[in-house]
Amino acid sequence: MTADGTLFSARVSGAIADPQLQQALSNVRRRFVASRAAAKAALPEWGALSDEARAIKDHVLAHLDLYLEAWEQKATAAGAKVHWASTAADARDIVLGICRQAGAKTVTKGKSMVAEEIHLNQHLEANGITPVETDLGEYIIQLRGEMPSHIIAPAVHLTKAQVEADFRKAHTNLALDRSMAEPRELVAEARGILRDKFLAADVGITGANFLIAETGSSVIVTNEGNGDLTQVLPRVHVVVTSIEKVVPTLEDVSVILRLLARSATGQEISTYTTFSTGLRRPGDPDGPEAYHVVVVDNGRSELLGTALQAVLRCIRCGACMNHCPVYQAIGGHAYGAVYAGPIGAVLTPALNGVMAAKDLPNATPFCGRCEEVCPMQIPLPGMMRHFREEQVKLAKAPVSQRAGLAVWAWLAGRPRLYRLAARAGMRVLEMIGGRAGRIRSLPLATGWTRHRDLPAPEGRTFHDLWAERQRARGKA
Amino acid sequence: MSDAARERILGNIRKSTGGGISERTAVAQRIATHPRGVIPARASITGKDALTAFIARLKAASITVAEAAQLGEVPRLAADYLRANNLPARLRMGADADLAGLDWQSEVLRGKAEGSDEVSIAKAFAGVAETGTLVLTSGPANPTTLNFLPETEIIVIRIADVVGGYEDAWDRLRAVYGNDLPRTINWVSGPSRTADIEQTIVMGAHGPRRLHVIVSG
Numbered sequence: 001m002t003a004d005g006t007l008f009s010a011r012v013s014g015a016i017a018d019p020q021l022q023q024a025l026s027n028v029r030r031r032f033v034a035s036r037a038a039a040k041a042a043l044p045e046w047g048a049l050s051d052e053a054r055a056i057k058d059h060v061l062a063h064l065d066l067y068l069e070a071w072e073q074k075a076t077a078a079g080a081k082v083h084w085a086s087t088a089a090d091a092r093d094i095v096l097g098i099c100r101q102a103g104a105k106t107v108t109k110g111k112s113m114v115a116e117e118i119h120l121n122q123h124l125e126a127n128g129i130t131p132v133e134t135d136l137g138e139y140i141i142q143l144r145g146e147m148p149s150h151i152i153a154p155a156v157h158l159t160k161a162q163v164e165a166d167f168r169k170a171h172t173n174l175a176l177d178r179s180m181a182e183p184r185e186l187v188a189e190a191r192g193i194l195r196d197k198f199l200a201a202d203v204g205i206t207g208a209n210f211l212i213a214e215t216g217s218s219v220i221v222t223n224e225g226n227g228d229l230t231q232v233l234p235r236v237h238v239v240v241t242s243i244e245k246v247v248p249t250l251e252d253v254s255v256i257l258r259l260l261a262r263s264a265t266g267q268e269i270s271t272y273t274t275f276s277t278g279l280r281r282p283g284d285p286d287g288p289e290a291y292h293v294v295v296v297d298n299g300r301s302e303l304l305g306t307a308l309q310a311v312l313r314c315i316r317c318g319a320c321m322n323h324c325p326v327y328q329a330i331g332g333h334a335y336g337a338v339y340a341g342p343i344g345a346v347l348t349p350a351l352n353g354v355m356a357a358k359d360l361p362n363a364t365p366f367c368g369r370c371e372e373v374c375p376m377q378i379p380l381p382g383m384m385r386h387f388r389e390e391q392v393k394l395a396k397a398p399v400s401q402r403a404g405l406a407v408w409a410w411l412a413g414r415p416r417l418y419r420l421a422a423r424a425g426m427r428v429l430e431m432i433g434g435r436a437g438r439i440r441s442l443p444l445a446t447g448w449t450r451h452r453d454l455p456a457p458e459g460r461t462f463h464d465l466w467a468e469r470q471r472a473r474g475k476a
Numbered sequence: 477m478s479d480a481a482r483e484r485i486l487g488n489i490r491k492s493t494g495g496g497i498s499e500r501t502a503v504a505q506r507i508a509t510h511p512r513g514v515i516p517a518r519a520s521i522t523g524k525d526a527l528t529a530f531i532a533r534l535k536a537a538s539i540t541v542a543e544a545a546q547l548g549e550v551p552r553l554a555a556d557y558l559r560a561n562n563l564p565a566r567l568r569m570g571a572d573a574d575l576a577g578l579d580w581q582s583e584v585l586r587g588k589a590e591g592s593d594e595v596s597i598a599k600a601f602a603g604v605a606e607t608g609t610l611v612l613t614s615g616p617a618n619p620t621t622l623n624f625l626p627e628t629e630i631i632v633i634r635i636a637d638v639v640g641g642y643e644d645a646w647d648r649l650r651a652v653y654g655n656d657l658p659r660t661i662n663w664v665s666g667p668s669r670t671a672d673i674e675q676t677i678v679m680g681a682h683g684p685r686r687l688h689v690i691v692s693g
Contacts, residue, residue, distance in 0.1 A: 024674065027674055027675040028675075031675045032675075043516060043518075044516070044517070045514055045516040045517070048514045049513075049514050049516070052513045052514045056513070059506075062493060063493055063499055063502070063503050064489045064493055065486045065489040065490050065493050066493070066499060066500060066503040067503060068486065068489070069486070070503065070504075070507060078656075078657075084479075084481040084482040084485055085481055086481045086484050086485060090481060134682065135672070136670045136672040136673070136681055137670075137672035140672070140673075153671070153672060153675070154672070155672055155673070156672075156675070158673075159674060160673050160674050160676075163673055183673040183674060183676040183678050184678050186673055187670060187673070187678040187680070187681055188680075190681075191680065191681065191682060194682065195591065195682075198682075199591050213503075213507055214507045214510060215657055217657065223668070223669050223670060223671070223681070224668055224669070224670045224681035224682045224683065225623075225624050225668040225681065225682045225683025225684075226681065226682045228620070228623070228624045228662070228683065229624050229625070229682055229683070232620045232621055232624065232660065233621070243485065243489070248503070248506050248507055248510070249506065249507060249510035249511075250510060250642075250643075250646045251510050251511065251512050251513055251643055251646065252510075252513065254513070254641075254642040254643055254646070255513040255514060257642070258516070265671070268533075268607045268665075269607040269609055269663070269665045270665070271664070271665050271666045271667070271668060271669055271683075272662065272663065272664060272665075272668075272683070273609075273662075273663040273665075274660060274661070274662050274663070275657070275660070275661040275663075276659065276660055277657045277658070277659060277660075277661075278659060279659065280614075280659050281614075281615065281658065281659055283615070283616050284614060284615055284616065284619070284659060285570070285587055285588040285616055285619045285621075286588040286589075286614070286619045286620055286621045287614055287620060287659045287660060295485075297481075297485045297488070301485055301488035301489045302488065304488075304489060304491070304492040304493070305491065305492030309492075
């Protein structure tokens with residue numbers, strides 16, 4: 001997982017100026033937000049479920065070693081081969097080894113953010129194995145050589161016209177006069193192409209939304225059924241997952257599942273929820289003959305017992321990005337990391353270090369909507385603030401920002417001078433604002449005023465108003 | 477590499493978790509007793525109420541529904557459905573005891589599904605009223621491929637197998653399978669769908685485009 005944070009501001013400008021992206025993002029703004037709100041309103045027990053889901057994950061994180069051991073024991077008893085990977089590089093090598101052992105040429109893949117995080121596709125390709133993404137959104141971005149721009153809707157940044165162009169380029173036998181203008185036609189085309197890949201694959205790789213300690217199972221949630229075809233048809237099923245995905249029991253996963261789809265797409269439940277335990281049983285006519293689970297750490301265990309532990313409660317629903325005004329404006333790619341949006345702005349520095357995050361902790365207006373809609377109640381704004389503080393401590397914040405804060409801190413320690421400066425500053429801004437009362441361009445803050453006007457201050461400073469109010473109260 | 481990695485990862489986790497005897501007991505206990513959590517009122521229903529809610533939610537999820545007073549009516553209802561939808565009179569099915577003995581009016585292919593099958597029929601292990609969810613279990617009776625390869629699937633569910641919430645389905649599953657769950661448990665809550673292109677919902681992304689449920693006494 002790399003974060004190319006240096007060019008964040010350039011990517012943001014590009015994203016805002018991209019009409020196709022803006023058209024595609026309007027779907028996030030309209031549909032995801034309204035659907036989730038309706039699903040939440042239809043479930044009076046939402047608050048209680050959310051409290052309980054949070055408690056389940058906190059309990060697991062406090063006993064993570066024991067739950068992982070319990071899960072491993074059950075999974076192994078059912079025929080699973082469990083692999084542990086400390087780093088992304090170890091994880092990709094383990095998966096490559098399994099594919100080679102199976103003599104695989106093509107592997108089909110269900111959607112997995114952990115597989116994205118460890119850059120699995122690139123590694124397989126470099127070693128002569130062709131990975132085929134089967135989730136429609138992932139398939140589209142694989143054709144384009146892009147990263148997902150959203151946790152659950154990887155191609156949400158694209159319009160149907162862009163997808164049509166990609167299909168016409170990649171599917172060379174597509175008749176020119178065949179209509180491809182509508183999503184229905186594009187889906188039918190992808191279904192046909194991918195059906196053959198499913199049937200031909202030697203290995204199927206999926207992620208896991210959950211691991212269940214009680215039963216040793218892995219769980220995937222999809223709407224398309226692609227994950228199921230990926231895991232039921234090939235001889236070998238490989239699950240790539242991470243240590244924090246384990247939950248104690250089937251009852252516990254039921255509580256969390258009541259929140260997952262509702263938070264993600266506003267569905268009451270996803271179309272397919274699949275619980276996989278071990279390999280095909282004697283007498284079973286279908287199912288894999290080998291089942292491998294690769295459990296990835298990649299920095300997560302370092303977060304336990306720290307101020308960032310709660311980020312491991314995340315169930316990857318994507319509600320935080322759907323509701324984030326920054327994400328809604330710039331989409332996922334501008335974040336320059338595998339995980340976008342508020343969760344990405346926290347996960348990227350949490351897993352890769354604060355140096356890797358660069359501008360990401362600043363990609364927030366601190367409006368708090370992400371925390372408000374998070375079903376696992378992760379304090380995302382507080383965590384972004386934590387990384388800002390870390391960056392300032394390490395002197396990694398931009399010079400202009402640090403200098404500005406230093407001047408402000410110096411002034412704030414001198415109340416009389418501060419009040420004088422505030423009054424003077426206000427006059428100046430009021431003058432610049434003129435009759436319109438709006439400031440279109442401000443020296444030293446052009447980045448702020450490029451895309452919006454600053455309302456000019458009017459009247460007196462807060463300090464003056466406060467003092468007057470206190471005096472008035474004293475008289476009364 | 478893997479064993480060393482296992483020790484490194486678990487060791488790193490143990491720095492913050494403690495992992496004493498009391499913790500071990502608490503974890504083992506929770507797994508053994510699997511206590512129920514918050515169950516919404518909409519899931520705390522049984523009998524006729526559960527059946528009514530179940531059928532209403534199936535329909536809301538673009539599933540068509542037919543009702544049979546008894547299993548013997550299922551072949552006719554299945555044939556009617558195939559005819560009405562201009563589908564070939566040919567069904568792929570497993571060795572399910574309830575389905576195997578029926579007098580089918582359509583050609584029957586036994587075993588797991590193949591890529592060329594157009595219609596499959598399977599029997600659900602349970603139906604969950606809470607969200608209109610069909611629970612299907614893998615095995616020779618109802619192979620998993622039946623639920624994903626054909627473009628059309630017919631699922632038969634016995635009225636007695638409709639429960640209120642997910643937890644009720646788990647209890648039944650434990651009662652039947654004990655400690656050895658089937659390889660795959662599928663919760664199916666509608667036809668296959670995608671909204672990956674411009675958030676427009678399209679049915680039949682990879683799995684069945686059409687799902688027809690026959691609720692049978």
